[in-house]
Amino acid sequence: MTLAAADALPGEFAFTDADFEALARLARSEFGLSLAVSKKPLVYSRLARRLRARGLASFRDYMALLDRDGEAAERLELVSALTTNVTSFFREKHHFETLRSALVPELSGQKRVRIWSAGCSSGQEAFSIAMTLLDALPPGTRDTRILATDIDPAILRKARLGRYPAEDCETVPAEFRARWLRPVPGEAEMVETNPELSAMISFAELNLICDWPFNGPFDAIFCRNVAIYFDQETQQRLWDRFSAKLRAGGFLFIGHSERLSGPALADFTTAGVTTYRKRATPGPSRPT
Known part of the structure; x- marks a missing residue:
């Protein structure tokens, strides 16, 4: 036009x-x-x-x-x-239920656990993943890391700080709040995350359409409400690239208004609402 x-x-x-x-x-x-x-x-x-x-x-x-x-x-x-940095703790709760019920039982026998929060915004998603894993994995599972990336350095500074208004933490289960969130000294309306959570997470700046300076493989990738900003061609290329970074059987969680499409569909099976699982034998290899 x-x-x-x-x-x-x-x-x-x-x-x-x-x-x-x-x-x-x-x-x-x-x-x-x-x-x-x-x-x-x-x-x-x-x-x-x-x-x-x-x-x-x-x-x-x-x-x-x-x-x-x-x-x-x-x-x-x-x-x-x-873009809009709208996020919350345990947003789209069914994804975390799947993480706990379907993925954690498999991870329990692994020495190495890797999760990627792509488009992590101010960090609530990554901290929600960390709480879920710490609560559900056996105590001996030590090599557990979460990569949390976003394109916005300002929002990443907030994520690394791990401080949030107390009212924003109401979606965190009560037992998790008691265990991993604590009042910020001198700021009655603010809470901060326990260092045990932060130690699991690496926050990094990343433009998803550029090169990715890491290899994987990941056990799960969360990329929710990010692809809505891309056209169909860019979305489909992103799904392909995620597939290449996931291990066989790994999970891909996307946003409530997003759908997997294009050639990557051959690599995944549906595993729940906006939840996909990489097949043991994915589709034909494609350039990433």
């Missing part, structure tokens, strides 16, 4: 259709984000604050800024503004 460059949204900053198209191309090429034309008003409202922060008069100026050397941090501000 070709848009007239002269048409601009009314508002504080000039934002033509040509500006939107340039921004959409950048978002897709660097981050895999799919921005439909219908999202133009949303993009304007999300990014207007970045223009104010940088003292810019138009989106054309903002695009020129993003193109400069040394503006990698602003490009991350861009992707942070265009």
